[in-house]
Amino acid sequence: MKIIVCVKQVPDAKDVRLDPKTNTLAREGVESIMNPFDRHALEAAVVLKEQYGGTVTAITMGPPQAEETLRDAVACGADEGVLVSDRAFAGADTWATSYTLAKAVEKLGEFDLILCGKQAIDGDTAQVGPGLAQRLDIPYVAYARKITECVDGVIRLERLMDDGYDEIEMGMPALMTVVKEINEPRVPSLKGKMKAKKMQATVLTAADIGADPECLGLQGSTTQVVKVFSPQFSAERCMLTGTVDEQVDQLLVKLEELL
Amino acid sequence: MLKIDKEACIGCGICEDTCTFSAIEVVDGVAVVGDNCTLCGNCVDVCEVGALSIDKVEKKVVADLADWTGVWVYAEFRDGRVAPVAFELLGAGRKLADQLGVPLSAVLLGSGLDNNAQDLVAYGADKVYQIDDPALTHFTDDAYANVFEDLIREHKPEIVLAGATAIGRSFIPRLATMLATGLTADCTALAIREEDGALMQTRPAFGGNIMATIECSTSRPQMATVRPLVLKPNGRDDSRQGEIVKVTPDPARLLSRVKVLRSVREETNEVNINEADVLVAGGRGLDSEKGFEMIRELAGLLGGATAASRAAVDSGWVPYPHQVGQTGKTVCPKVYFACGISGAVQHMVGMQSSDTIIVINRDENAPIFDVATYGVVGDVFEVLPKLISRLQDQRAGEGDN
């Protein structure tokens, strides 16, 4: 079975914030990591490979330094890494990203399954997976939480819904996005780390994948960022004063009015 | 690509300071752009000598924008009922439609729809397109996206909104790709830009640390999924009149490559903190499980439910279904008590629209006071026991009468 896993390098979201005065992202100490949900997708792919045989290819679209994430993927069990990288991709929204990834996947040839994380923690859009499936014209399922079996070109799985789950069956080639409940990702083995060190990522540029320049990056994006800002919170606040007892008294009066 | 006119650049560094993504740097007196430039254009706006530009190679306008009119709302239907988010979308959609002076329509897909279309009218829809077909009993991305696509191509709405639920976030991206148009996920605010009637879609990014406002300028429809429980529904008005259009789809469009074998509802004995009028929330400031008991006690006395910050949940004092915020629930009770909670953005996005917010925190500079209706600067271990005992006295007094 030939499995492709889409991985994205993201800034560790918990460290990212805007400086309210300058409106810039805080620079210090923001680490780049593999998108946590993609790690679960990778693990699911490696488990499938162990069960049914085959290969796992990790693919990422990003700047040259995103190769680190491919190395990480190989350390965790992927067989090879593909870096789709070109200045022309800058400013891509999910529409342009799914186009670029689809062209790259087509370039790689036949496959059985594409796995993605349910969303990336920087953009949180959850749109690239479904968009990619549509562009490749293959069936897909979002929010897979369990893969039951994968035989005779048919995959059975459970998808998480807001009120429970659905048992699903679909023919391959297909795509699915996974939630973190699907597995517990492994830590890289020593052997994996050795392999990762030696890994040579295949690099694909816009020309390599035969992309239409009009569909790439900012130019190819259907959405544009008008502005970014820090979340604003405000209220007509009334700070209570006095001793603790007096403040409690005031609170009781307010509660009386409110309830 | 971002262009820098080296002659014009005076190396002042204003662009460097403004760049949200640290993608621009002044090297040897000239600005240099790096690979992580997202072309947001902030630097272009601030450059005082006009040395920066983004060459927007004439973007082709894909759709004849003026042909598209009207606001549509996807009314998610599952298990015999319309998802509550549909009514919230109708409330928000009504305002957008009125501002644009266009009709508001709802799209209802499923099987056994009964009188649900009438409810959508009562909550603000002028028109309901409904497809009632056994093939739509289970949700499948293929069938739902196909029939929706056909409706949109035929009627050309300028705006299409859906709930950011498991279903919405699954098939709406596929639909947007089919229509070759833009989609903004998980919005928390929508507005119409006065000048040109464009839809301004605001959403959190980077785990809620940053907000971004997004537009879709060259294609139609403008599509957004909207986070549940953020926007408010209008009140029900049964006197409202609306047209219900029953559509028979092309059978071929109802076929799905994905088969749903079984749909299982998982009984959750989860508390639903969304429904309480009073929520008493505790954070790390409660110090221990024992401290958190005060939160339960106060909630009990006020006939409310308990809620918590992630720090309190992570400490194991209270289970996850009680968590409020970005990765927990969005709530909007009549009264929200925030006790020993600092007010991280990820917490505040989940509770800021509560009617009244009462804050108890010993740090007068805690950001949570920014959203407080009433603020008490004090120690929870002093304030809460007093408040609890006074309420107990009141209750006992009521009992005597």
Ligand SMILES: Cc1cc2nc3c(=O)[nH]c(=O)nc-3n(C[C@H](O)[C@H](O)[C@H](O)COP(=O)(O)OP(=O)(O)OC[C@H]3O[C@@H](n4cnc5c(N)ncnc54)[C@H](O)[C@@H]3O)c2cc1C
């Ligand atoms: C991607 C992401 C998603 C997140 N999602 C959520 C979410 O959904 N919900 C959420 O809540 N958080 C979320 N967080 C975490 C959030 O950033 C904060 O870490 C968290 O909300 C802090 O909880 P807290 O206010 O209880 O604790 P702290 O920030 O530690 O604040 C404790 C407060 O208690 C006060 N205090 C201490 N002792 C006392 C006392 N004796 N009397 C009175 N006051 C006292 C202190 O002054 C302080 O203000 C998320 C973070 C990330 C990165």
